[in-house]
Each structure stands twice: as structure tokens, then as C-alpha cells.
Amino acid sequence: MGTPLTETVIITGGNGLLGSGIAVEIAKKQPFVHLLLTARDIRTDNVRELMGKIRLIGPRSIEVLPLDLTDLKSVASFAKATVDRIRFKDIPPVTSLIHSAVATSYVVDDLTSDGFDPVYQTNCLSPFLLTIGLLEAFRAEDGTPKGGAKVINIGCSATSSGRLDYFDHDYGRNGRRPGTALGAKEGNIRFGSSKLIGSVALYALRRSLIWTGNISLDIFTLDPGGITGQSNLRTGAPMSVRVAHQTRSGLRPFLRMVSRSSMNKASVPAKAIARVAFHSDTVENWQKERYFILESDYEAASVLPSLRDGKKVNKLLIQMMQMIEVETKEMDSPAPLRPQLGMISPPTLSL
Template sequence: MQIHRDMGRSLTGTVIITGGNGSLGSEIAVAIAKTQPFTHLLLTARHPTRQDVRDLITRIRLIGPRSIEVLGLDLTDLRSVTSFVQRTIERVRSKEIPPISNLIHSAAIASYTVDELTLDGYDPVYQTNCVAPFFLTVGLLEAFRAGDGTPDGGAKVIYIGCSAASYGRLDFFDRNQGRDTRPPGTILSRKEGNIRFGSSKLLASVALYALRRSLASTDNIALDLFTLDPGGMVGESRLRTGAPLSVRIAHQTRSGLGPILRMVSRSSINKTSVPAKVIAKVAFRRVAVEQAERYFILDSEYEAASVLPTLRDGPAMQSQLVHMMGRVEVGSQFKGSPESTSTAPTTY
């Protein structure tokens, strides 16, 4: 197995970025490559041999010698996630790669049509944006860097949120077990699509904050988890087919699928490189695991519960954690092979 690595000293940690070839994920990778030369970048992509992946590797190579690889990961297939988790843990154990210092959940999809369910039986928007990120986080717990009380101790999980969470409902995917009874291909209204997408983002944030609370009750894992809303962005949309024209236009000018959920006004529209730099900075902020639950909107920091009021409801949080852990338990029944093509590295 080869990894593009030409470093003069030992690597300090591994950063995993899902959707590493996406418009935001690729800029996050570039921003980290510029500021953290001794970090191993492990990017995931559904199709790691695409030209956009090759172009990204070229950009990073021009920055200087870096350790980077791209692995295939399909978030709509929990067997792929399981295989990725197993292989990553094995590689950390064998010291082939350093422990995970950051896991950045950048991959996400939106859809404005009724979709076929995934092989795991979930709505693909729900699975990609919520179930798979939670599954991946829990599965990789053993591979995260342990805290040692130093300013560089501990690890971070950053979930890339969105103002669309303001549309979300915690019970949205509970009805009919998340299955839309209309025929696949049925066009959804902008409102329906927004609620569906927003609910997936809201559920993921709440579940990860609930996991954070559970981990904080023990001293075994020094791990901080929080949501970061990148704000309005200009960039190529990753929307699935069927998006209404009004939504496609909105995505060309804003990241939000609707009104902005903001503690302060953030009306400016930025290139993806702007929030990417913020994410890279927050990811490597020199502090130990923090006690406060935080929610970031670009570089502004807030108490998480002030943005997500559900976090003040302890029983609802516990219920969501139990529910998601049940998803993980079911998903873990799919034993992926570490040698499967989904985790074979693409080297350049």
C-alpha cells in the first residue's frame, strides 16, 4: 500500500474529511495542507478515481510535500462504512497512520425527488447526512487520539451543519420509518425538500451532541464534538436531481435552503475557501477538550443550546442517542471486508 508521503519528520495526526472531493471538502483539505504540513490527510470520496480528485491532489502537491490519500467511501452503504472503519482502526493500531486528530463530516446530499431506499433500508438523505456520520464517529472511537492534558491533546469531530436545520423536525423520519409512500421519482416541493434535508442535519447534530455528553461522563476518550455552520457559500451544488429551479438558484448564491438561522446577521456570500479556512483554524485550535457545548457559525462561537434548543431537553437527547445507537447496532451486523474496493487507497 502506497501513500503520497514525502515528509521530513513524523506525522502528528490523521485528519479524515468525508466528501473530500466536494466543493467545501476539497477547500478544507487545501486549507489544512497549507497550515498543517505534518498532518496525514485521509480524504474520502464515493468515486476516488474521478478527475476532480486528481485535480485536488495536484493542488495540494503544489503547496509542498504532504502526506495524503483518497479512499472510496459510500455513505449510502453501511457495509462500505463498516469496511472503512475496520481498516482505519487496523492501520492506526499498526501505526501505519497516526491516530485520528480530526474527523470532519463534510459530505452531504439533498434531494427534491422521492428516492429509492438504500440497501440498508433508509432514505438516502437521512442515511448520508445523519446515520452514516454517526455510525462512522462511533465506529472510529478507538482510533481517535487520546488526550494527554497538553494543548494539543484530544481530538475533534466537526459536523458541517446548515441553516436548513431551522426547518428540521426530530420526528420527520419516524413516520413510516422514514419511507415516503409515493412512487420513486415523484418531485417534491421546495418546502418538502427543505424539511427533509433540514431534518437530517438537525438529527445528526443533536445525536452527535448527545454522544458528546455520553463520552464526557467517562475519562476514557478525550473527544470534542460540535457543529459548524459554514454560512452562505458560492460553489457548485451537490444537489441530487429534481431540485426546483428556485432551489438551484438559491444554492448558487447561498448555502442555506431557506431562511438563515443566525444568532447574528451573516448575509454575505463567501467563496468556499473562506469557511474552509475557518474550519481548518477551529480544527487545530490549541486547547484541550472543552467542557462547554459549542456551535460555530463561521468563526463566531455560541452555546450550542442557544442555537439548537433541543439540547436543553435531556430526555429528548437521551432518546435520540438510544435511537441512533440502535441504528449503529443494526448496521454493525454488516461485516465489510478490509480488502474490499471501497477502502482501497487511490494513490497519485
């Protein structure tokens, strides 16, 4: 390409239903962006199909790299390698990190090699570690409307049934053996809890970065609404869940008449996410904690009431940092960040 690339966008779960849709929409509208997609296995048919779709759009800079979100060392290595590539100007700075990868499961799973529930680690702990590991990779604020960078965490309505303490005791296993089936209600609470904790932890990180004042980064959650299609990472869903999903898919034209966000093809939220990622915000908007449902902008604390409790938010941030402490030391994350994470000034907690 004759024109130099201007920025890098990272999409985790880039071979998934939503992640691949986001990549296609960005490729259509942003020809000078380097798309860096991640997948647990890069040798799958959906990766090849995605690359084929983007080639049909035109000459684009895109790569799909392996990243296992159930392995903290994989996350740390990916982040460090990406930071190094940006330092050596192999790729441009990151302007958007989109946490699109997701895992759901309706069975009691074996713990990961790091000792965590895989749903919790994939949806919460690894995105948090990846965000911190990439801090030096993000584009710095330059005083213009396009300055700075964004971290977009893909959320869901299931957070309303989640609990911040769900994984505190035995990771919700209650002594049950791996392979034990979970009911639809418990499986949804487990999933919703992982997404709730992930969102609150990233907002807590945002507050801490504002307090330290050394990195300009807008972090928020975006709920894409219901999406039709098959998930790559859904394990052991009970019949009630499968029937409900099929029923919603069949009713999609009617649900859409009631609510735009009820049930959509993946292309609908993918377009919304691509627009939000490249929208030039005012300084006032960057100072707010925002939560998007498609393109509708809400006060984050109105959607996630947990954010109103400053002590719980602080406690969660410290807990998350302790869980990833070894990996952050190996990644050489910015020195000023480590001692001040968790020390959030009370004024930043007033909502």
C-alpha cells in the same frame, strides 16, 4: 518526508466543494498532517484536480479512499480498516474527523440497501456510525493543550426548519413512489431534518462519552454559512431552488456587506474550519457544548433548542444505536461504550 507525521485528519466528502477546500487549507498550514479524504468515487476529475492542487503546495501526505455513506457496511469497513492501520502505526492517530459530505434531494428516493432514506443516511446515520467506529483511532488525551481529538460536524441554517421526528414514519415518503418530485419547502425540511438529527445525535454521543469518562473527544457542529458553487450530491432541485441559489450567488458581494456568513466562496469557511480544527482549546472550552458559525462560538443549545430536552436527546441516542447495532458489533467498538450509551447522567443535561 524527513520529519515524521504527527496526526491524521479525516475529511468525508473530500472531493466536494467544501471538503476539498478544507483539505487545501490544511495542506497549506500543516505540513506534517496525514490527510485522509473520502469520496464515493475516487476516479473523478475533481479528485485528480484536488491532488494536483495539493502537490503544488509541496510534499504532503495525502490519500483519497472510497467510502459510500449510503452503505453502512462500507462505513463500518472503512472505520475498522483505519483503526487497524493506526494500531499498526501505518498512519498517526486521528486528531480531527470532519463530516463534510452532504446529500440533498428534491425527489422521493429509493431506500438504501440498509432500508433508510439516502439523505437521512448520508447526513445523519453514517456520520454517527463512522464517529463510533473510529473511537479507538482518535488521539487520547495527554493532559496538554493539544491533547485529545475533535469531531467537526458541518451544519447549516436549514436545521431551524428541521424536525427530530421527520424520518420516524415512512421516512417522510407518505406512500409516494420513488421519483416523485418534492416541493422546495418539503425538500428543505427533509434536508434540515437530516442535519438537525445528525447534530443532536452527535451532541448526545458527546454527552454519553463524557458520562462514561473513557474517551476524550470534543464533538461540535460548525455552520459554514452560505457557499457559492455546485453541489455534487444535489438531486432534482426545483426551479425555485436553482433560481434562489443563482440569485444569492449574484448578490454575494452585497450580502457580504450585511453579514459575513451570508454567502461566501468555499475558501472562506474552509479557512475557518481549518483554523478551528487546529486551535488549542482550554479545558473549560472542551467541557462546553459549542456550536460554531464560521469562527464565532455559541452555546449549542441556543442554536439547537432540541438539546434542552434531555428525554428527547436520550431517546434519539438509543434509537440511533439500535439502527447501527449490527455494524458496531462487527467493528469491535470499545466494550465499555456499548452498555452505557444512552445512559446519560441528568447533571450533564443541565444547560
